[in-house]
Amino acid sequence: MTNISKFFLIFIGVFIVDQFIKYLFVNGFGVEGECISLVLAYNNGVAFSILSSLGEYLKYFQLLLIFAMIVVVFIKKEIIETYAIGVALILSGGISNLLDRFLHDKGVVDYIYWHCGFDFAIFNFADMMINLGAAIILIQSFTSKKK
DSSP: OHHHHHHHHHHHHHHHHHHHHHHHTTTOOOOOOOOOOEEEEEEEGGGTTTGGTTHHHHHHHHHHHHHHHHHHHHHSOOOOOOOHHHHHHHHHHHHHHHHHHHHHOOOOOEEEEOOOOOOOEEHHHHHHHHHHHHHHHHHHHHHSOOO
16 A cells, blocks of 8 residues: 555544544533543634634634645655655644634534543544654654665
8 A cells, every 4th residue: 555545544534533523522422530521622722722812813824734734745745655644644633623613613622631630631533643643753753764
């Protein structure tokens, strides 16, 4: 399987899974737990509600950033060849969260709430995939042999 094929399979898979999970929470799913609760929350900022003061402009700023990333990735084909999995995870999570901003006036659908010992930010599957993608790219770049 080519790296381009891996990229598109991962991208589509993560995007569909994330949007399906969010659909469940928007339509009433929720579970309260001792340490982790699965509850619907909307984030009108980015991580830890940063940039929420941008309001409606945030989604257009994110749209511009994602578009720029797509342009760079497809102009510099060696990026997709080398980092297909990581880039697919980052783009699919980013685009899925961006879609939320256009579908839901309140912001991105979040639902995983850690509250064991301390309150942590509420996040979603797309956020985890973005972080995983970044970690994979970092690991690959530190462990690959220089050409």
